[in-house]
Amino acid sequence: MTPPTGTHMRKHSVIESTPNSPLSRRPSFSRRSFLKVFSAAGAAACASAAKPAEAQNTEKQEELMTVLDISKCVGCGECVAACKESNAHKYPTVRKPIPKMFPPRVKVEDWSDKKDVDDRLTPYNWLYIQTAELEHDGEDFELNIPRRCLHCTNPPCANLCPWGAALKEDTGIVRIDEDICLGGAKCRTVCPWHIPQRQSGAGLYLDLLPRFAGNGTMLKCDRCYDKIAEGKEPACITACPEDIQTIGPRSMMIKHAKALAASMNGYIYGLDENGGTNTIYVSPVPFEKINNAIEKGRGRPNLAPVKNSMANEETLTSALIAAPLAGIAAGVLKIFSDARKEKQND
Amino acid sequence: MTNLIRKLWVPVMTLMAITGMGQMPIFKRYYVADIPGLAWLGEPFTVHWVHYAGAAVLMFMVAVITIRWFADREPLTTSGTLRITLLALLICTGYIRVVKNLPDIHFSPTFTMLIDWTHLLFAMLLGVAALWSARTGRRSYTKQTESLRRI
Secondary structure, three states, X not given: OOOOOHHHHHHXXXXXHOOOOOOOOXXXXXXXXXXXXXXXXXXXXXXXXXXXXXHHHHOOOOOXXXXXXXXXXXXXXXXXXXXXXXXXXXXXXXXXXXXXXXXXXXOOOOOOOOOOOOOXXXXXXXXXXXXEEEEEOOEEEEEEEEEOOOOXXXXXXXXXXXXXXXXXXXXXXXXXXXXXOOOOOHHHHHOOOOOOEEEOOOOHHHXXXXXXXXXXXXXXXXXXXXXXXXXXXXXXXXXXXXXXEEXXXXXXXXXXXXXXXXXXXXXXXXXXXXXXXXXXXXXXXOHHHHHXXXXXXXXXXXXXXXXXXXXXXXXXXXXXHHHHHHHHHHHHHHHHHHHHHHHHHO | OHXXXXXXXXXXXXXXXXXXXXXXXXXXXXXXXXXXXXXXXXXXXXXXHHHHHHHHHHHHHHHHHHHHHHHHOOOEOHHHHHHHHHHHHHHHHHHHHHHHOOOOOOOOHHHHHHHHHHHHHHHHHHHHHHHHHHHOOOOOOEHHHHHHHHO
């Protein structure tokens, strides 16, 4: 099967995936309404918890996936600039002076005076270009790789956030609600690529116990969820002059990525990483080689193979199903055993 | 077996409380994870797995006790009813969260947040109720054991 053209897929995906998306709306919480959140959340949950089930039965939606052909990326940085411009209104407003943290081992992370940094991920730069110069099969390559959140299909950041601030939407978008996030950075710790970045001096923690709990707000690529909800493309895709990125329903994008990889005798990254993501990179060079060639470190994620972070939880879920059943069986056996003993004594 | 469950109850509930609190990144921040033998409390995934494993043990015990109670149908004390209700709510919200963590399953952001917060709320209320029961001599869950204590 010949994959459809990128342009066709992009238009098709937006039309297919956005109408009546029950979960693409942003929760209506703000810091000011924090104390009212239980009543508000309760009322909203009744509506929103019922709606998806109803909606999903009738109009099952596929998650959106992006495929990046890094053989085409020239590293012009148009996507990085477009991302900054498009998402500037989401960047945090920092209240200075930023409270000193207690205990002193907790460091303030302030990027508010370094908003122009674009050679790594920061709270103000959710997408940057990694470059790898390498040789493969006797040929020299200079590859540019746009790096941002991969939007995992079962995201550990959202699953392990104790506060419900990191979340996954029906569209497959994984994002952080900056009004709710306390900046504990657990999402960054559990993310295999350590994508989310912290900005201290902003967020809900300032209104709670600013010195003793929390440390700001976490920020990362939200794949322009607001644009997607309006039926538009993410800014990085629109701005790309080389059309390296394609967005569409997951099943279609997987076929496209595999066909693209086959056409260039290439390799894919992101399909199986961390149990599956909604971002696939396609490259003419093995990702092991690229991973060795790129600069890695804080804010500069790797391209190494990643095991499913949630695999143990999936296994332990079986124990959580079996345990009460075993308990019921043990309890019933004990009752019968006691009854038999009582009968024998009589 | 009931005696074993009685002995295990407080340690398992304590483990659940500690690993539940450990879902927030506080143990590393406040040096608890620096105490020899407690480094695992600073590892988010390990704390999560132990919370799951502890929940499985707890669910086994709850199932045994529930079946035994249905056989005897002893009337519950007020404090017992309160604690059992809170534990039931805690278990329900916990199971919903476990389901949410499975691949291909996710709930609305609002519902997920509601579950996270109510799970935390019920845990705190159960802790308060347990302390209140212990401090005021209302430890018994059933009226029969309460009257036996008084004899």
